[in-house]
Amino acid sequence: MQESLSQHFQEHLPEKPENHPEYVTNLVDLILNQAQAINASDIHLLPSENKMRMDWRIDGVLHHVADFSPELAPRITSRLKVLSHLLTYRTDVPQEGRLRQSGEQAVETRISTFPTLYGEKVVVRLFVGSGHYKHLESLNLPGEILFELQRLLAQTGGVILMTGPAGSGKTTTIYACMREIIRQSQGARSLASLEDPIEVVVPTVAQSQVNPAAGFDMVLGLRSLLRQDPEVIMVGEIRDRETAETVFQASLSGHLVVTTFHAGSATEAVSRLSDMGIEPYLLRSGLLAILSQRLLRRLCACAEISRAEEDRMGLDVEHWKVPVGCVECGQTGYQGRMVLTEMLQPGQTEVANAILNGADATVLHQLAIQSGMRTQWDRAQEAVNQGLTSPAEVRRVLGMTRNNG
Secondary structure, three states: OHHHHHHHHHHOOOOOOOOOOOEEEEEEEEHHHHHHHOOOOHHHHHHOOOOOOEEEEEEEEEEEEEEOOOOOHHHHHHHHOOOOOOOOOOOOOOOOEEEEEEEOOOOOEEEEEEEEEEEEEEEEEEEOOHHHHOOOOOOOOOHHHHHHHHOOOOOOOEEEEEOOOOOOOOOHHHHHHHHHHHHOOOOOOEEEEEEEEOOOOOOOOEEEOEEEOOOOOOHHHHHHHHOOOOOOEEEOOOOOOHHHHHHHHHHHHOOEEEEEEEOOOHHHHHHHHHHOOOOOOOHHHEEEEEEEEEEEEEOOOOEEEEHHHHHHHHOOOOOOEEOOOOOOOOOOOOOEEEEEEEEOOOOOHHHHHHHHHHOHHHHHHHHHHHHOOOOHHHHHHHHHHOOOOOOHHHHHOOOOOOOOO
């Protein structure tokens, strides 16, 4: 894929010479437009001693696309900083900004710069414009999880927690949940959000971006927001104990809170919140559900059935395919991604009591399975059996050992 990506990019480089005043403007437009067209989620621009390397993250994997001369590097960075209203003369401190591209599919773009030994590294994050953002039904969640999630989003109090590592699709899911609440209530519920930063604009939601430098952090924002008569609050991410405590206290006072948290699994999220100092009674009473998710790449139609034991990679499956690569998938063997999910509902008696008693993730995991929770591993192996993904992709995303967390 890297060869075809690189070749396609090189074929469309501006015809003007590099020293032309408009060359960098056209080049940056090309970078942004082509990355958007191929559904890249991130653009990485890394300067080194004799070049600037550009990689695009596609379906969760970085691909090398091009290298630029060291003379072009600061000009590319400056152009991106101008577009996102950053200070071009400050190259010694990290900066963050955003821009919005117009067109058939508007894209919200977040730009982050970071000083390194050979200049500023730039990462451009591309978000699909709010008008095209996904609805809950389009996420291809398992039927029983979609049904439960829709039911829970109609509740008037409690916490719905989305967990997973960075790049696991939590942002997509949480915005889809907000859209679902708007759809269910036909705009009759008061919705507000606290985000850092606002990644997608959602109509009818009072969205606010925290500003810690000005003293406006998550905790202050939440406490102030509770006086704004919200019924549903979206909190971008729980990062510390104070935020977590405020979220759970808000949920017990008649507010539905939808938020995200970094954890490897649903049961690990409970243990991590407990380790942060959240009282077991708050967790037991406040948690409606924890949705843990990852993203697996889907096999392209060119994939082939394998009988080789090494290709099974130790998974408990009867059938498995391996990626091959063709023109359609850019020689990667994969096209698109699928959501891998597990949902823990602590309302179940055994799990709720275990949380109240401070049980660890291993015990919670076993109790959750006994209560009917299907784990990410179970769903991943089912996807392999169905020929949707490969054992290698499951191992890449979930690791080499099956864990209890």
